[in-house]
Amino acid sequence: MIEVSIESFFSENIKSALKSNPPGEWMTKVPAGCIRLNSGYPSPTHVPVMPLKTAVAKLFEEEQDLPLHYLGSPRITKLKEQIQKRLAERGIHVSEEELLITSGACQAIDLIARILIDDKTIVAIETPTYMEALEIFQNYTKSFISIPVDKYGFDTNRLEEVLAERKSKGLTLPRLLYTIPTFQNPTGTTLTAERRQHLLELAAKYNFLILEDDAYGELSFNKCPIPLKALDREDRVLHVGSLSKVVAPGLRIGWAAGASELITALAWFKKDLGHPFSHATTATFLEITDFEKRLKTLRDAYQEKCTVLISSLEQYLSELVSWYVPEGGYFVWVKIPGVDTAQLLTQALVEGVAFVPGKYFFLNQKDGTEFIRLSFSYADEKEIVEGIKKLGKAVKSILV
Amino acid sequence: MIEVSIESFFSENIKSALKSNPPGEWMTKVPAGCIRLNSGYPSPTHVPVMPLKTAVAKLFEEEQDLPLHYLGSPRITKLKEQIQKRLAERGIHVSEEELLITSGACQAIDLIARILIDDKTIVAIETPTYMEALEIFQNYTKSFISIPVDKYGFDTNRLEEVLAERKSKGLTLPRLLYTIPTFQNPTGTTLTAERRQHLLELAAKYNFLILEDDAYGELSFNKCPIPLKALDREDRVLHVGSLSKVVAPGLRIGWAAGASELITALAWFKKDLGHPFSHATTATFLEITDFEKRLKTLRDAYQEKCTVLISSLEQYLSELVSWYVPEGGYFVWVKIPGVDTAQLLTQALVEGVAFVPGKYFFLNQKDGTEFIRLSFSYADEKEIVEGIKKLGKAVKSILV
Numbered sequence: 058m059i060e061v062s063i064e065s066f067f068s069e070n071i072k073s074a075l076k077s078n079p080p081g082e083w084m085t086k087v088p089a090g091c092i093r094l095n096s097g098y099p100s101p102t103h104v105p106v107m108p109l110k111t112a113v114a115k116l117f118e119e120e121q122d123l124p125l126h127y128l129g130s131p132r133i134t135k136l137k138e139q140i141q142k143r144l145a146e147r148g149i150h151v152s153e154e155e156l157l158i159t160s161g162a163c164q165a166i167d168l169i170a171r172i173l174i175d176d177k178t179i180v181a182i183e184t185p186t187y188m189e190a191l192e193i194f195q196n197y198t199k200s201f202i203s204i205p206v207d208k209y210g211f212d213t214n215r216l217e218e219v220l221a222e223r224k225s226k227g228l229t230l231p232r233l234l235y236t237i238p239t240f241q242n243p244t245g246t247t248l249t250a251e252r253r254q255h256l257l258e259l260a261a262k263y264n265f266l267i268l269e270d271d272a273y274g275e276l277s278f279n280k281c282p283i284p285l286k287a288l289d290r291e292d293r294v295l296h297v298g299s300l301s302k303v304v305a306p307g308l309r310i311g312w313a314a315g316a317s318e319l320i321t322a323l324a325w326f327k328k329d330l331g332h333p334f335s336h337a338t339t340a341t342f343l344e345i346t347d348f349e350k351r352l353k354t355l356r357d358a359y360q361e362k363c364t365v366l367i368s369s370l371e372q373y374l375s376e377l378v379s380w381y382v383p384e385g386g387y388f389v390w391v392k393i394p395g396v397d398t399a400q401l402l403t404q405a406l407v408e409g410v411a412f413v414p415g416k417y418f419f420l421n422q423k424d425g426t427e428f429i430r431l432s433f434s435y436a437d438e439k440e441i442v443e444g445i446k447k448l449g450k451a452v453k454s455i456l457v
Numbered sequence: 458m459i460e461v462s463i464e465s466f467f468s469e470n471i472k473s474a475l476k477s478n479p480p481g482e483w484m485t486k487v488p489a490g491c492i493r494l495n496s497g498y499p500s501p502t503h504v505p506v507m508p509l510k511t512a513v514a515k516l517f518e519e520e521q522d523l524p525l526h527y528l529g530s531p532r533i534t535k536l537k538e539q540i541q542k543r544l545a546e547r548g549i550h551v552s553e554e555e556l557l558i559t560s561g562a563c564q565a566i567d568l569i570a571r572i573l574i575d576d577k578t579i580v581a582i583e584t585p586t587y588m589e590a591l592e593i594f595q596n597y598t599k600s601f602i603s604i605p606v607d608k609y610g611f612d613t614n615r616l617e618e619v620l621a622e623r624k625s626k627g628l629t630l631p632r633l634l635y636t637i638p639t640f641q642n643p644t645g646t647t648l649t650a651e652r653r654q655h656l657l658e659l660a661a662k663y664n665f666l667i668l669e670d671d672a673y674g675e676l677s678f679n680k681c682p683i684p685l686k687a688l689d690r691e692d693r694v695l696h697v698g699s700l701s702k703v704v705a706p707g708l709r710i711g712w713a714a715g716a717s718e719l720i721t722a723l724a725w726f727k728k729d730l731g732h733p734f735s736h737a738t739t740a741t742f743l744e745i746t747d748f749e750k751r752l753k754t755l756r757d758a759y760q761e762k763c764t765v766l767i768s769s770l771e772q773y774l775s776e777l778v779s780w781y782v783p784e785g786g787y788f789v790w791v792k793i794p795g796v797d798t799a800q801l802l803t804q805a806l807v808e809g810v811a812f813v814p815g816k817y818f819f820l821n822q823k824d825g826t827e828f829i830r831l832s833f834s835y836a837d838e839k840e841i842v843e844g845i846k847k848l849g850k851a852v853k854s855i856l857v
Binding site: 061063064066067068069070071075080098099101104105106107109110113114117121122124125126127129130159160161163164166167171172173174175178189192193196232233264266291292293305306307308309315316318319321322324325326328329330331332333334335337338 | 461463464466467468469470471475480498499501504505506507509510513514517521522524525526527529530559560561563564566567571572573574575578589592593596632633664666691692693705706707708709715716718719721722724725726728729730731732733734735737738
């Protein structure tokens with residue numbers, strides 16, 4: 058077969074994006090039997106297999122072929138109402154025109170990036186941050202402002218300094234700031250109420266939009282922080298959320314909530330024609346589920362597993378590492394001074410435990426070599442204890 | 458609430474795309490009780506409700522939580538193999554790296570457009586063509602070459618003339634040609650074997666890629682024409698297909714098959730993280746289904762309904778209209794000389810029948826005012842007869 062050079066047909070901006078941000082894999086292949094402290098998956102125990110089976114049966118009983126066409130299932134509309142209702146309970150009041158259901162939060166982030174970002178746009182990000190979002194933004198621009206995260210979320214004072222300096226020098230200001238303010242991925246930290254207010258003031262003063270990724274917001278161990286979108290008086294916040302962490306990622310239910318002009322544009326550029334079967338199944342599942350009760354079960358279970366993980370760190374690694382204590386979500390961020398954690402992973406996999414090396418969460422990967430992200434969502438309590446013990450062995454074998 | 462002008466934050470190319478191709482609706486709201494000869498939906502009789510219910514039960518029985526995570530279900534891989542096998546039966550042999558599962562054919566078309574088209578790119582299209590594809594391309598470029606469709610598919614001689622003329626004048630040549638060669642939407646026509654060869658020769662001579670949309674290719678009443686991709690010796694054809702017309706659109710299973718470099722790029726820019734539950738459900742459905750038998754049932758049913766539609770046209774409208782006789786697919790394309798079919802639709806809805814006015818399938822909508830697309834897929838035989846009778850009444854009332 059004579060083959061043409063297919064890449065010669067790619068458009069210039071795509072060639073450029075692929076060159077600076079080439080397709081790659083951050084997920085390490087985890088050998089069977091390894092304890093998965095790397096995984097951002099929900100606990101298998103709490104993935105609602107039986108209720109979903111019941112939901113599908115009920116759906117077909119009541120709607121026959123309707124959920125299998127492009128449109129027609131009344132539950133496509135119903136799912137939107139159910140999500141509006143859940144958002145309202147957290148102080149986010151959006152109309153039908155201000156909400157778009159997407160294939161997970163990632164599709165929402167990608168669509169927002171497509172509408173707002175071109176190669177002249179500066180995006181402000183917190184560092185470290187969600188690797189998938191980083192990848193998405195890097196497909197559109199090479200210009201970032203990076204603001205460090207500490208135990209209170211990202212440092213809004215540092216953001217203000219950077220913005221003031223850029224303004225005084227006549228430099229371009231960011232159009233968009235991306236943040237996971239609550240139970241952040243990967244650090245588990247939560248932006249304080251003061252910083253939330255400060256951020257909104259800065260957005261008004263320096264005229265940028267805020268993309269709030271709230272994938273973990275409902276998974277609080279104690280009190281749920283108020284989402285940025287609920288504090289937003291200027292419609293500057295684009296709120297992105299998901300049922301992936303509280304129901305199941307495989308259903309791919311996420312959303313974007315924000316100004317109707319933006320939502321209209323997102324919907325217009327979203328050319329997958331929706332996901333009727335998945336939407337209608339999820340709507341039926343939500344109908345037959347006591348969601349508050351479900352959330353309480355999840356919060357209790359994850360809090361318990363988080364406690365186990367942290368006591369295990371204290372027991373097996375306390376002099377060697379430091380960490381932030383999360384108040385919700387899935388993750389604990391650990392610093393291991395003097396250790397290259399990519400190298401550590403090789404040793405840890407031999408011991409039988411997996412984690413995500415910190416470098417993947419940094420724009421400049423060199424800044425993340427001493428960190429790891431541990432997840433307490435997927436593994437059970439016994440595995441967590443065992444996993445941290447194995448991690449301790451691996452760290453000690455490296456430090457010797 | 459003080460609102461910012463959210464549109465001022467949109468990137469320049471998006472502002473420009475929204476200006477020239479504003480969000481709109483081509484789907485007319487069809488009043489309840491109206492006969493739907495407008496609908497590109499499969500026959501409700503043949504949408505596999507019970508087998509899918511069985512498939513979901515079997516899936517959860519065998520895999521528990523696996524299909525509800527991001528990855529992990531062995532059936533995600535299996536679906537790809539099943540589609541590779543079906544493609545191979547039609548002469549299209551692609552490796553795992555040359556195939557990407559997408560959310561319907563539309564997402565595949567959108568991703569291909571995103572990789573290949575920018576505002577400097579010229580796209581060659583057949584006219585009339587699939588409205589959703591037109592919308593997608595118009596989000597990326599304003600430059601089109603439009604080649605008319607006759608009863609043998611689009612006119613490749615005309616394409617050659619246009620290309621030769623552009624070349625002689627030193628004008629930019631198209632990078633991509635989009636075609637639905639088999640049972641075209643909206644005309645129902647099929648590109649002849651001679652024209653298929655001619656097209657491939659032109660692609661080599663004038664160095665462009667071909668996007669083959671094969672959504673209807675398996676729904677032949679007699680013989681299945683050989684797909685362009687099966688004739689492709691240079692890897693110039695990007696083949697896009699779907700289970701929407703042969704299983705159910707609500708599952709959103711489509712694909713792109715082509716050169717691995719392109720498929721890698723499509724996968725990298727597809728940021729929805731896949732659809733595990735839908736993929737695993739579909740794989741299980743395919744396991745428990747005799748697909749050849751299913752196809753035979755569908756082909757027979759649609760052929761019968763097409764025959765009924767055409768006899769009804771002969772009976773109720775023969776002196777007033779003309780049409781192409783399709784050899785497969787879902788659609789009959791009808792010309793009604795002297796009638797503005799958008800105006801006719803208003804009258805037809807009063808009579809109780811819906812169709813799609815032809816203008817939506819044209820880049821220049823004025824060229825399509827005398828045409829309508831009738832579908833024989835969704836309505837049953839009795840409704841088809843009744844619908845055409847009502848259409849006859851509406852046409853006559855307009856022509857009086």
